Amino acid sequence: MEMSFSRRIAKETEALGLTADETRRRVLTVLFCTIGSLCAVLFGLITAATKPITGAVEIVLGGLCLFLVPWVALRFKRSFAAHFFLAGMSVGLTLASLLKGGLISSPAGWLPLGPVMAVLLLGPRAAVFWSFVFVCLNPVLAFMSASAWDPASGPIAVYAGSRTGAVLMGYLVAALFERARHRAYCKLERRRVATRLLLDHSDQGFVSVHTDGSIGIEYSSILRDWFGPVPESNEIADWISSADPKMGSYVGLVLDDISDDVFPLEVHLEQLRVKMNVAGRTIGLEAKEVSAARFLFVFTDMSESIALQKVEAVQRQTHAIITQMTNNSESFRMFCGETNRLFASINDELSDELLLRIVHTLKGNCLSHEIPEVAATLHEVEENFSPDDRHRIVRGVRAAEQQWRQALDPMLKWVDGADRVVGLDAEELQRMVAQDVGYASLCAHIRSLNDQPVWSYLEKLAHQGQTLGEQLGKPITFALEDSGLRLRDETWGPLFSSMVHLVANSIVHGIESPEERIEAGKDPLGLVELRAFADGDSFQLVVRDDGRGIDWGGLRKTAATLGLPCTTQEELEDAMFTHGVSTRDDVDVVSGRGVGTAALRHEVEQLGGSIEVESDEGVGTSFRLALPFPATRSAHKVRHPVAVSHESPCRADLSVVEVAI
Amino acid sequence: MSKKTVLVVDDSPSARSRVTSVLAEGGFDVVEAVDGVDGHSKISSLEELSLVVCDINMPRMGGIAMLRLVKANPKHAHLPFIMLTTEGQPELIRTAKKVGAKGWMVKPFRPKLLLAAVTKLTSLDKAG
Numbered sequence: 001m002e003m004s005f006s007r008r009i010a011k012e013t014e015a016l017g018l019t020a021d022e023t024r025r026r027v028l029t030v031l032f033c034t035i036g037s038l039c040a041v042l043f044g045l046i047t048a049a050t051k052p053i054t055g056a057v058e059i060v061l062g063g064l065c066l067f068l069v070p071w072v073a074l075r076f077k078r079s080f081a082a083h084f085f086l087a088g089m090s091v092g093l094t095l096a097s098l099l100k101g102g103l104i105s106s107p108a109g110w111l112p113l114g115p116v117m118a119v120l121l122l123g124p125r126a127a128v129f130w131s132f133v134f135v136c137l138n139p140v141l142a143f144m145s146a147s148a149w150d151p152a153s154g155p156i157a158v159y160a161g162s163r164t165g166a167v168l169m170g171y172l173v174a175a176l177f178e179r180a181r182h183r184a185y186c187k188l189e190r191r192r193v194a195t196r197l198l199l200d201h202s203d204q205g206f207v208s209v210h211t212d213g214s215i216g217i218e219y220s221s222i223l224r225d226w227f228g229p230v231p232e233s234n235e236i237a238d239w240i241s242s243a244d245p246k247m248g249s250y251v252g253l254v255l256d257d258i259s260d261d262v263f264p265l266e267v268h269l270e271q272l273r274v275k276m277n278v279a280g281r282t283i284g285l286e287a288k289e290v291s292a293a294r295f296l297f298v299f300t301d302m303s304e305s306i307a308l309q310k311v312e313a314v315q316r317q318t319h320a321i322i323t324q325m326t327n328n329s330e331s332f333r334m335f336c337g338e339t340n341r342l343f344a345s346i347n348d349e350l351s352d353e354l355l356l357r358i359v360h361t362l363k364g365n366c367l368s369h370e371i372p373e374v375a376a377t378l379h380e381v382e383e384n385f386s387p388d389d390r391h392r393i394v395r396g397v398r399a400a401e402q403q404w405r406q407a408l409d410p411m412l413k414w415v416d417g418a419d420r421v422v423g424l425d426a427e428e429l430q431r432m433v434a435q436d437v438g439y440a441s442l443c444a445h446i447r448s449l450n451d452q453p454v455w456s457y458l459e460k461l462a463h464q465g466q467t468l469g470e471q472l473g474k475p476i477t478f479a480l481e482d483s484g485l486r487l488r489d490e491t492w493g494p495l496f497s498s499m500v501h502l503v504a505n506s507i508v509h510g511i512e513s514p515e516e517r518i519e520a521g522k523d524p525l526g527l528v529e530l531r532a533f534a535d536g537d538s539f540q541l542v543v544r545d546d547g548r549g550i551d552w553g554g555l556r557k558t559a560a561t562l563g564l565p566c567t568t569q570e571e572l573e574d575a576m577f578t579h580g581v582s583t584r585d586d587v588d589v590v591s592g593r594g595v596g597t598a599a600l601r602h603e604v605e606q607l608g609g610s611i612e613v614e615s616d617e618g619v620g621t622s623f624r625l626a627l628p629f630p631a632t633r634s635a636h637k638v639r640h641p642v643a644v645s646h647e648s649p650c651r652a653d654l655s656v657v658e659v660a661i
Numbered sequence: 662m663s664k665k666t667v668l669v670v671d672d673s674p675s676a677r678s679r680v681t682s683v684l685a686e687g688g689f690d691v692v693e694a695v696d697g698v699d700g701h702s703k704i705s706s707l708e709e710l711s712l713v714v715c716d717i718n719m720p721r722m723g724g725i726a727m728l729r730l731v732k733a734n735p736k737h738a739h740l741p742f743i744m745l746t747t748e749g750q751p752e753l754i755r756t757a758k759k760v761g762a763k764g765w766m767v768k769p770f771r772p773k774l775l776l777a778a779v780t781k782l783t784s785l786d787k788a789g
Contacts, residue, residue, distance in 0.1 A: 249751040253758075262764040263778040270774050271767060352720065383676065383768060384718065384747055 037066035082121040102145020115171035124175035131171040205299035213255040247276035320370035451486035457496040476526040483533040498600040510547025544622040550615040577601035666690040670700035671716040687776040697722025732761040
């Protein structure tokens with residue numbers, strides 16, 4: 001009975017926030033009182049056989065004490081209950097002693113216990129009064145029972161003196177013990193306070209958890225901030241549940257498995273390595289085994305580090321995108337186009353198989369183009385794919401799409417700052433207007449729309465070349481590549497107009513007749529490539545044919561005839577673009593006077609560019625025009641991702657505007 | 662001593678191959694199934710099966726439905742199951758345990774730990 005009672009007191013005192021010292025004294029008060037009262041009742045019962053009235057009084061007093069003191073100790077001040085008990089004890093022992101024969105009676109023999117109990121219940125200092133009372137009781141008893149004293153037992157004063165000494169001794173021993181204990185307690189308390197200080201001022205939350213899932217006594221106060229007060233059940237799972245029910249339930253499951261010994265412990269501890277959402281913060285959990293029956297749960301607020309990681313990841317991603325745009329712009333543009341198309345193609349009507357395939361393709365593409373964030377989201381969608389929850393999948397994909405947009409948005413900002421590259425697609429303009437992306441990028445885009453797509457120039461050239469080829473009986477395939485560029489017509493139009501001569505040259509002089517080509521082991525269809533691209537700050541135009549190559553001998557002859565220097569290769573190349581120089585003896589409508597090439601050179605020089613010629617006999621000729629972009633914002637390059645094909649190039653949705661400074 | 666056979670049921674080929682490679686390296690014979698229906702027919706046809714590692718979300722028949730079916734047949738009721746799931750699904754795990762799953766693992770798992778779990782369950786099975 002005492003044990004459960006004392007446990008209850010201990011619990012209540014703990015709830016009241018009392019110190020361990022106070023708790024112990026409460027328990028002792030109740031314990032002493034119970035034993036003392038029981039003794040009184042027992043004594044009363046024995047006495048009642050001979051002296052019914054005295055016995056009854058003792059029983060009533062003892063019984064009263066038995067019920068009153070614990071009640072007082074629990075309801076009121078504990079020291080009050082202690083004083084009450086000590087008063088009862090001194091009065092009770094005095095009365096009993098007087099009834100039983102005074103100083104030499106057995107109840108008087110219990111008097112040295114008085115100061116011991118007083119010290120234990122009140123502490124050495126507060127116990128002085130009651131110790132004094134118990135010391136005084138001996139002379140009082142001696143005085144009161146002096147008449148009945150047997151002189152054969154020696155002088156009563158000596159007897160009383162020795163009894164008083166015993167009582168004093170009781171006080172001294174108890175006080176010394178209490179002092180030593182108190183010192184040890186203070187030392188422990190200081191250590192506890194220091195530990196508490198550490199626990200309460202750490203960003204991490206610590207709590208010891210028993211294998212049954214119950215929470216240990218000590219825990220960091222930050223856990224109370226995160227999860228609220230410790231729940232009634234004292235279970236860690238319930239505590240976590242009050243902030244994150246799902247994770248609480250999860251932790252409970254793992255703890256159940258641990259007590260069922262399902263897997264090796266390391267597996268379960270790994271299962272406990274989870275993150276939970278607590279009022280918008282991400283709290284990570286790590287469990288460690290600290291003893292056979294106990295774990296240490298360490299909770300760490302990861303919100304900031306996660307936010308930092310995200311920022312770093314975005315920065316890395318942005319860096320990767322910029323690198324790819326500059327180093328491998330063509331493939332990156334194709335990737336952008338494909339990604340946009342794939343995202344747009346996802347809807348609720350798709351079959352599971354198709355949906356998964358698209359998600360998988362998207363993931364793979366994002367991974368290979370270093371967009372890990374989007375890839376991770378798509379991976380999650382793929383991993384959790386469940387046909388019953390289409391809605392969730394589509395939601396996941398939309399989240400990935402948003403991340404994808406966010407990954408490109410920094411590019412927009414970057415452009416605003418450096419005025420260089422803008423990512424746009426056909427619907428992008430509307431979005432830009434709706435979202436108010438900023439005047440500069442909007443202007444850049446709109447300005448670029450006024451410019452001529454390079455594609456249209458190339459197409460025109462190819463058309464002219466094709467017609468010429470047909471006239472000459474030389475079927476020709478044109479391979480075009482415009483890199484999605486747009487250029488201002490006033491500046492660049494004349495250049496493209498004179499380009500027609502270069503193309504005509506290739507067809508007339510370069511490409512052989514189908515018969516010759518077959519004889520040379522070539523495809524009867526001639527090939528002319530027209531490629532336009534931006535290389536750093538210059539615009540490059542390449543015209544390449546797979547014809548017979550330049551007849552350098554014939555050119556040298558013509559140059560010599562005209563009195564032009566023609567000894568070195570450079571001089572020869574120079575001569576080729578001089579008015580009146582042609583490798584042809586015959587002159588026809590389209591080609592032969594060498595006027596066209598001269599006009600082209602003039603245009604190129606006007607634009608501050610240069611022409612390079614490469615020619616392999618029997619293999620083909622390549623003219624490469626390198627032209628700097630003007631140092632104004634008048635030249636915009638709008639890129640359309642173009643799949644280069646000999647037949648019909650297809651354009652993807654996304655275009656990238658580059659504004660050359 | 663002959664190798665123990667483990668059945669891996671998962672509709673995702675990549676997830677399946679991950680489990681298979683871990684278990685094969687750990688010295689198990691692995692049989693694969695693509696969904697609950699396939700898994701159930703393989704359990705019925707295979708003689709010596711020590712354990713089933715089974716995804717929860719699958720087309721045609723999910724992991725829990727298959728588990729229920731297997732546990733209903735006294736011949737296979739003893740077969741231990743490890744369910745593969747994601748950590749956000751404690752309710753599913755609870756259901757699976759109620760139906761009779763021995764244990765569960767969260768995807769993605771660490772290979773060493775999956776192997777430790779499978780080894781423990783298969784050795785228990787032998788002892789039992």
